[in-house]
Amino acid sequence: MVRELEKYLRPGIGVTTYCPGCGEAILMGLILRAIDELGLNMDDMLFVSGIGCAAWIPSPYFNADTLHTLHGRTIAFATGAKLANPKLKVMVISGDGDLADIGGNHLIHGARRNIDLTVICANNMNYGMTGGQVCSTTPVGAVTMTTHQGNPFPPFDLCRLVRAAGAVYVARYAVTQPLPLIRSIKKALQTEGFSFIEALTPCPVQFGRRNKLGKPAEMLKSLMARCVMKERAEKLSPEELKDKIITGEFTDGRD
Amino acid sequence: MPKKILMAGNIAIAEGAILAGCQAYFGYPITPQNELLEHMAKRMPEEGRVFVQTESELAAISMLYGAAAAGCRAMTSTSSPGFSLQQEGISYMAGAELPAVLVNVMRGGPGLGNIGGAQGDYFQATKGGGHGDYRLINLAPASAQEMMDLTMLAFELADKYRNPVVLLTDGFLGQAMEPVIIRQPVTELPDKPWAITGAAGRPKNVINSFEMEPANFQPRVSLLLQKFERIKQNEVRYQGIHLDDASLVIVAYGSASRSALTALKMARQKGLRVGLLRPITLFPFPYQILADLAQKVSDFLVAELSSGQFIEDVKLAVGLDKRVELASQYGGVPLAPETILETIERMSKVTIGR
Numbered sequence: 177m178v179r180e181l182e183k184y185l186r187p188g189i190g191v192t193t194y195c196p197g198c199g200e201a202i203l204m205g206l207i208l209r210a211i212d213e214l215g216l217n218m219d220d221m222l223f224v225s226g227i228g229c230a231a232w233i234p235s236p237y238f239n240a241d242t243l244h245t246l247h248g249r250t251i252a253f254a255t256g257a258k259l260a261n262p263k264l265k266v267m268v269i270s271g272d273g274d275l276a277d278i279g280g281n282h283l284i285h286g287a288r289r290n291i292d293l294t295v296i297c298a299n300n301m302n303y304g305m306t307g308g309q310v311c312s313t314t315p316v317g318a319v320t321m322t323t324h325q326g327n328p329f330p331p332f333d334l335c336r337l338v339r340a341a342g343a344v345y346v347a348r349y350a351v352t353q354p355l356p357l358i359r360s361i362k363k364a365l366q367t368e369g370f371s372f373i374e375a376l377t378p379c380p381v382q383f384g385r386r387n388k389l390g391k392p393a394e395m396l397k398s399l400m401a402r403c404v405m406k407e408r409a410e411k412l413s414p415e416e417l418k419d420k421i422i423t424g425e426f427t428d429g430r431d
Numbered sequence: 432m433p434k435k436i437l438m439a440g441n442i443a444i445a446e447g448a449i450l451a452g453c454q455a456y457f458g459y460p461i462t463p464q465n466e467l468l469e470h471m472a473k474r475m476p477e478e479g480r481v482f483v484q485t486e487s488e489l490a491a492i493s494m495l496y497g498a499a500a501a502g503c504r505a506m507t508s509t510s511s512p513g514f515s516l517q518q519e520g521i522s523y524m525a526g527a528e529l530p531a532v533l534v535n536v537m538r539g540g541p542g543l544g545n546i547g548g549a550q551g552d553y554f555q556a557t558k559g560g561g562h563g564d565y566r567l568i569n570l571a572p573a574s575a576q577e578m579m580d581l582t583m584l585a586f587e588l589a590d591k592y593r594n595p596v597v598l599l600t601d602g603f604l605g606q607a608m609e610p611v612i613i614r615q616p617v618t619e620l621p622d623k624p625w626a627i628t629g630a631a632g633r634p635k636n637v638i639n640s641f642e643m644e645p646a647n648f649q650p651r652v653s654l655l656l657q658k659f660e661r662i663k664q665n666e667v668r669y670q671g672i673h674l675d676d677a678s679l680v681i682v683a684y685g686s687a688s689r690s691a692l693t694a695l696k697m698a699r700q701k702g703l704r705v706g707l708l709r710p711i712t713l714f715p716f717p718y719q720i721l722a723d724l725a726q727k728v729s730d731f732l733v734a735e736l737s738s739g740q741f742i743e744d745v746k747l748a749v750g751l752d753k754r755v756e757l758a759s760q761y762g763g764v765p766l767a768p769e770t771i772l773e774t775i776e777r778m779s780k781v782t783i784g785r
Contacts, residue, residue, distance in 0.1 A: 309484060
């Protein structure tokens with residue numbers, strides 16, 4: 177964390193719980209940069225998270241009011257908090273397991289109601305905190321602690337799911353695309369209604385290790401190579417798009 | 432010599448379930464039971480049986496309900512917060528009289544708590560836990576061997592009484608590695624003519640947990656209550672150590688009983704006549720055993736990893752005129768034998784002075 181952003185961290189925070197090479201600490205910095213660039217006062221914000229590695233991003237690290245809730249119900253808690261205090265800018269930061277697996281129902285209903293929340297889903301493609309089990313976002317064939325022969329099920333396309341459910345702002349970027357991701361977080365914060373960003377983040381310790389994806393730096397490099405901006409992807413053939421992850425804004429509320 | 436294998440308690444549960452003929456397992460990640468889920472992920476497909484990592488504990492309990500209704504020997508495992516989430520489904524299973532095994536590897540609570548071992552779900556597990564008038568058979572292992580053996584027994588009792596059975600254990604026992612003698616596999620599973628297996632050639636079965644007319648529902652609950660009485664009469668299990676000459680009896684279950692046993696040995700070395708009563712079934716609770724003990728012993732010490740839950744049943748059994756003290760830790764902290772010993776020594780001194 178750069179010094180200028182330290183003011184956004186709760187005093188006394190020295191180290192985080194993140195494993196070496198975890199992308200979620202990068203995401204934490206990008207979220208703070210977006211808040212800093214918008215000049216938002218964190219006292220006018222509320223951060224809600226569930227259970228999992230990503231839920232630690234705001235809580236207890238952010239120097240703001242944080243609500244650390246039970247596993248999977250994050251969007252419902254945030255809905256309650258927003259309705260009780262509509263003036264607060266409410267940001268949900270949690271993981272793929274929390275928001276999409278156990279919390280999938282609340283995710284789609286939050287989007288359907290189009291409640292004014294900024295939801296950042298840190299997608300590390302597995303359950304990191306509990307030791308690396310399969311998730312609804314794990315790619316087909318990936319080895320996890322509960323898919324020893326490779327994951328047989330296709331993952332959710334979270335952006336399509338949430339968009340179909342009614343969200344007004346939907347985007348996907350990896351932490352290896354810091355500038356577009358910061359821009360996207362700023363836009364989501366400025367959009368009224370349900371905004372959803374899927375932030376891809378490498379999990380070298382639990383996911384990378386078992387899938388032989390190399391050291392953290394190599395995982396970042398391969399993520400960089402796999403992510404293609406939506407506009408460019410439109411010009412690529414299905415062959416060329418194999419193993420690629422399409423990133424960008426999928427709706428900004430105008431279509 | 433039977434084959435002994437060093438294994439963690441969580442793995443012993445998984446292997447016990449496979450030996451007992453568990454045909455389907457449903458679970459969701461939560462610490463400190465993940466090894467069990469992960470071991471089942473590997474072993475169940477090897478055995479040609481069903482493993483599903485579900486999208487939530489709610490899905491797990493519901494899939495378990497479905498598999499049990501379809502006549503399968505089936506199991507789910509979780510830890511405290513997940514067990515709370517499953518309570519609605521568990522109540523329905525008890526109401527529908529479905530046999531299944533529920534493993535709760537308890538951790539510190541309330542709330543998210545922590546991932547240390549604890550026994551704070553005692554009330555929830557032994558008194559029902561969900562809504563309505565029902566009980567679950569509760570088995571409390573105290574070693575990796577018992578993790579295997581009582582898991583196998585859990586499947587037997589579930590089928591015998593058509594009732595969910597809880598294996599109530601904790602993170603300390605789940606993670607600790609001990610030698611385990613591998614038991615013989617169960618080869619014959621009971622017939623389940625009530626199961627929903629397709630109705631060809633027999634009257635059609637209905638599995639539900641309701642009667643819209645209250646007057647019709649009460650007799651149904653009465654039948655459940657009669658069943659719980661039969662369980663109380665037939666299934667009480669416990670272990671007694673040095674009870675014959677004891678002037679003070681420690682009452683403890685699960686991992687707390689391991690600390691208690693060490694404390695007992697330390698106290699005996701000091702010449703203190705201490706015994707241990709370890710309930711193996713928490714429902715049915717060994718009330719009568721304790722009541723009989725209270726005829727000749729007036730000092731009881733309850734050791735538990737919760738802030739005074741288990742002690743209530745002990746007090747109920749021995750009566751209010753007996754001295755019952757508590758040595759406990761809670762919130763995921765282990766109970767040191769020294770803590771129990773201190774209480775034993777304090778109680779013994781007062782007894783001598785009295």
